Amino acid sequence: MNKSLYDYLILLGDSPLILGHRLSELCGHGPNLETDIALSNIALDLFGQVRNWFQYAAEIHGEGKTEDDIAFLRYEHEYRNVILTEQPNKDFAWVIARQFYFDAWHYSLLTQLCESRDERISAIAAKSIKEVTYHRRFSSEWVKRLGDGTEESRARMENAIAHFAMYKGELFEETNVEKEMFASGTGADFKVLKAQFESFTNEVLNEAGLEIPQIDWTQRGGKHGVHSEHLGYILADLQYMQRAYPGMQW
Amino acid sequence: MEIDINRLDLEFQAKIDSGKTIEPKDWMPEKYRKTHIRQISQHAHSEIVGMLPEGNWITRAPSLRRKVTLLAKVQDEGGHGLYLYSACETLGISRDELFEQLHSGKAKYSSIFNYPAVTWADMGAVGWLVDGAAIMNQVMLTRTSFGPYARAMVRICKEESFHQRQGFEIMLSLCNGTAVQKHMAQESLNRWWWPSLMMFGPRDEESTHTEQAIKWKIKLKTNDELRQQFVDQTVPQIELLGLELPDPAIKWNEERGHYDFGPINWDEFWRVVGGNGPCNRERLAARKEAWEKGAWVREAALAYAEKQENLREAV
Ligand SMILES: [Fe+2]
Ligand SMILES: [Fe+2]
Ligand SMILES: [Fe+2]
Numbered sequence: 001m002n003k004s005l006y007d008y009l010i011l012l013g014d015s016p017l018i019l020g021h022r023l024s025e026l027c028g029h030g031p032n033l034e035t036d037i038a039l040s041n042i043a044l045d046l047f048g049q050v051r052n053w054f055q056y057a058a059e060i061h062g063e064g065k066t067e068d069d070i071a072f073l074r075y076e077h078e079y080r081n082v083i084l085t086e087q088p089n090k091d092f093a094w095v096i097a098r099q100f101y102f103d104a105w106h107y108s109l110l111t112q113l114c115e116s117r118d119e120r121i122s123a124i125a126a127k128s129i130k131e132v133t134y135h136r137r138f139s140s141e142w143v144k145r146l147g148d149g150t151e152e153s154r155a156r157m158e159n160a161i162a163h164f165a166m167y168k169g170e171l172f173e174e175t176n177v178e179k180e181m182f183a184s185g186t187g188a189d190f191k192v193l194k195a196q197f198e199s200f201t202n203e204v205l206n207e208a209g210l211e212i213p214q215i216d217w218t219q220r221g222g223k224h225g226v227h228s229e230h231l232g233y234i235l236a237d238l239q240y241m242q243r244a245y246p247g248m249q250w
Numbered sequence: 251m252e253i254d255i256n257r258l259d260l261e262f263q264a265k266i267d268s269g270k271t272i273e274p275k276d277w278m279p280e281k282y283r284k285t286h287i288r289q290i291s292q293h294a295h296s297e298i299v300g301m302l303p304e305g306n307w308i309t310r311a312p313s314l315r316r317k318v319t320l321l322a323k324v325q326d327e328g329g330h331g332l333y334l335y336s337a338c339e340t341l342g343i344s345r346d347e348l349f350e351q352l353h354s355g356k357a358k359y360s361s362i363f364n365y366p367a368v369t370w371a372d373m374g375a376v377g378w379l380v381d382g383a384a385i386m387n388q389v390m391l392t393r394t395s396f397g398p399y400a401r402a403m404v405r406i407c408k409e410e411s412f413h414q415r416q417g418f419e420i421m422l423s424l425c426n427g428t429a430v431q432k433h434m435a436q437e438s439l440n441r442w443w444w445p446s447l448m449m450f451g452p453r454d455e456e457s458t459h460t461e462q463a464i465k466w467k468i469k470l471k472t473n474d475e476l477r478q479q480f481v482d483q484t485v486p487q488i489e490l491l492g493l494e495l496p497d498p499a500i501k502w503n504e505e506r507g508h509y510d511f512g513p514i515n516w517d518e519f520w521r522v523v524g525g526n527g528p529c530n531r532e533r534l535a536a537r538k539e540a541w542e543k544g545a546w547v548r549e550a551a552l553a554y555a556e557k558q559e560n561l562r563e564a565v
Contacts, residue, residue, distance in 0.1 A: 024308045024317075027324050028301035029536065031544025033332050040325040047318050054314070068313045092547045148557060149550025156546070241312035241370055248427055250312040250370075250420075 005118070006060045007080075007177045008187065010070070011223065013053035014081035017071060019102060020046035021234055022089060031092055038138060039095070045131040052124045072242040076232060077225035084167035086222070086230045093153070096142045097160035101201065103136040105171045108196040109188050117185035140204040147208030154210075161205065162213045169218020171197070266467060271397035274340035282466060286396050287341050288357070289468060291348045294334035296360035297327045299352075299533050303367035304376060312370060319416055320373055326409045333405060337398035353538050355525070360384075364527035365445050371424055371431075371438035377417015379439075379446040382484065385410045386476050387450070395467040418487065425491045436493050443496035447511075448519045450477040481509050 023043035030036025054067040061070075084102060089095050110132055113125035146157035172194040174182075181187025205212050221227060241250070258277055265272065272278055301324050308324065311317035335345050351357035362380055367373070388410060391403040424435035451457060451473040463469040471479075481500070488495060499512030521527065 021309055024321055027308055027321060028298070028305035028328070029540040031540070031547035033298065033328055033335070035544075035547070037325055037328045037332070040321060040328070044318060044321055044325070047314060047321070051314050051318070071314055072312075092544065145554040146547070146550050149552075149554040150546070152546050153550030153553075237309040240310045245312070245428075245430065248312075248431060250316055250423055250427075 001061055004177050004180050005186070006057055008181050009053050009057035009060065011080045011175070011177065013050045013057065013070070014079050015085050015102070016046035016053075016106075017050045018079070018081040018231070018234060019085040019098075020044075020050065021238055022085065022087075022098075023095075026089055026095065035092075042099070042135050042138065045128075045135065049124070049128045049131070052127070056120050056124070068242070072239050076227060076235060079222075079227065079231065079235075080225060081222050081227075081231075082167070082170050083219050083222040083228050084164065084170065086228055086234055087164070087167070088230060091156065091160075093146055093156035093160040094163070096139055096146065097157070097164045099135070099139040100143050100161075100204070101164055101168050101171070103132060103139045104197050104200045105168075105193065107132050107136045108193050108200075111196075112188035112192065116187070121186060136200075140200075143204055143210070144208040147205075147210045157208070158210050161210055165213035165215045166217070166219050168197075169215075170220045170222060173218075173220060173223065175223050263465065266395045266465075271400060272395050273397045281462075282396075283341050285462070285466070285468070286399065287338060287343055290334055290338040290341075290396075290399055291343075291351065292358050292360075294331050294338060294348065295352045295357055296363065297331035297334060299359045299363045299537060300380075301327050301331075302533055302536055303363055303365070303529075304373060307367060307370065307373050310370070311373075316373075316420070323377065323413050323416065326413065330402075330406045330409070333402040334399075337396075337402045340398050349541060353534070353541065355534070358523070360449060361519070361522045361527065362445050362449050363533060364522050364530045365442070366529050369434050369438055371421070371434040372442070374417050374420030374424060374435065375438040375442040377413050378421055378487070379417070379442050379484070380449070381410050381413040381417060383446050383449045383480055385414060386480055390470045390476075391468070393467060393470065421491055421493075425493065432493075435491070439488065439493055440496045444514065444518075445522075447477055447480070447514055448522075450474075450480065452516070452519070478508050481511050485509050 020043045023039050023046070026036070027040045027043070028036065030039055050071065051067055054070045057070055058065045058067050084098060087094070087098055107129070110125045110129045114122055114129060116122040116125065143157060143161070146153040148154070172190055174190045178187055178190070182189055202212055219228075259279060262272075262277065262279060262282075272282070304320065304327075305324050308317060308321050311320050335348060338348060339345060348357070352359065362383075367376060385407060388403050388407050392400055392407060394400045394403070421435050421439075424431040454460065454472045454474045457473050460469060460472060485495070485500060497512045499510065501510050503510045522530070
């Protein structure tokens with residue numbers, strides 16, 4: 001098996017998996033029906049992408065591994081999502097700030113992966129980019145709406161944008177696998193990724209009249225399997241059925 | 251004046267009898283408007299309260315495929331709520347007022363959602379039985395007299411029958427699985443069976459609005475007729491799954507051409523309708539919490555929209 005490619009696909013799939021999980025916790029609890037439906041839609045898109053990445057990873061792995069083995073049957077340190085995605089849904093401003101940073105990064109990543117030398121990766125990216133274009137529009141419009149809405153919404157949005165700034169550095173820290181993938185023409189150029197992310201997020205924050213957080217450090221570890229305390233609880237839910245009823249078909 | 255109203259009433263009923271639909275701008279008796287606001291909003295509330303029991307299993311679904319279909323299903327129910335609130339708004343009431351009625355307990359929603367979803371098999375049983383029972387009512391409503399309601403129902407019914415098939419398919423997988431899975435399916439069927447029969451409402455003798463409802467085509471069949479139809483349809487499906495019947499009194503009655511079944515616990519029915527079911531308080535609290543926590547978001551969206559409007563006017 002091509003270990004590097006497998007590891008790379010896990011990196012690609014884990015962040016949308018964990019973010020999709022967080023978003024699906026909100027289903028039925030949104031601030032209004034339209035937003036509830038829109039957030040569920042984003043979660044659905046993300047899970048669809050996860051399935052594409054993990055089905056490919058399962059094929060690379062062979063030996064009968066399935067998408068569900070990969071999604072549900074790993075230990076905590078084997079998950080490679082960025083720590084940003086596992087942060088809880090404290091309030092709607094948190095949900096939007098987390099989504100905004102993620103979408104800005106995800107959009108640039110997928111744009112580059114559309115040109116991947118690996119045809120399967122470029123096909124999945126081409127399909128996903130349409131969805132993520134919509135996600136990025138949704139989250140940045142909400143950043144503007146809340147930033148320029150009422151005094152309360154502005155304070156909450158500013159607070160959330162500042163809070164999540166400490167998680168964005170990890171998005172641009174290249175693991176060895178990502179370096180290798182970029183070198184072989186399969187993966188993305190992280191310099192471009194970071195530049196596109198910065199210019200897009202700064203533009204939206206300026207338009208929203210929100211301060212751009214100045215931060216020179218970052219939380220890190222998710223991409224190496226060292227997570228925040230939240231992931232354990234997420235996995236307790238996510239893996240519950242597969243762990244409690246091992247080896248069954250659903 | 252008196253005569254005019256009577257004449258309008260007669261013309262109105264003649265229009266319904268001739269199979270034409272009533273549209274929001276048409277004249278309608280005040281009682282027709284009120285009845286429809288009550289019924290459509292109750293239906294809309296049922297859709298969104300109905301998101302809660304299934305919603306709590308999305309994060310725990312046993313496979314990615316099941317997770318995606320469950321999430322899509324619960325999202326569909328939110329969409330149904332949206333069409334129905336819109337249909338209701340055409341009768342001159344705002345969505346905020348409708349929510350207010352739900353939160354204060356003035357408006358009801360389907361009592362079935364006051365039962366807990368405690369195992370994965372409940373995602374099967376709810377889709378199969380609860381969406382199945384809902385369809386029987388709703389197929390009938392595609393021919394109801396109020397146009398926006400009838401049209402919403404056409405759209406909703408297509409999705410509901412998809413939900414029902416999905417639920418049955420979850421049950422089928424459990425029944426073809428291990429002994430533990432089959433037990434999970436049986437236990438879930440046993441729990442949901444009676445509440446599903448109660449979904450059709452009180453016995454015909456005790457149902458108050460039936461006659462008027464039939465005249466306005468809100469009802470084309472009575473509660474008991476629909477309940478019987480549901481039992482007749484579902485018993486062979488239970489047999490197909492290889493599960494035991496949840497009621498020992500279920501028996502084919504050659505003479506009637508229907509299945510007989512045992513007595514429904516009407517005390518339980520009225521208790522749950524009256525607010526004292528297993529989850530009434532949680533369901534209402536969850537809806538209120540979402541609404542209250544979302545207040546600042548809705549205010550912000552409104553304020554932002556106004557600012558944008560002012561900017562456009564200033565240009
Ligand atoms: Fe429903
Ligand atoms: Fe529905
Ligand atoms: Fe449904």
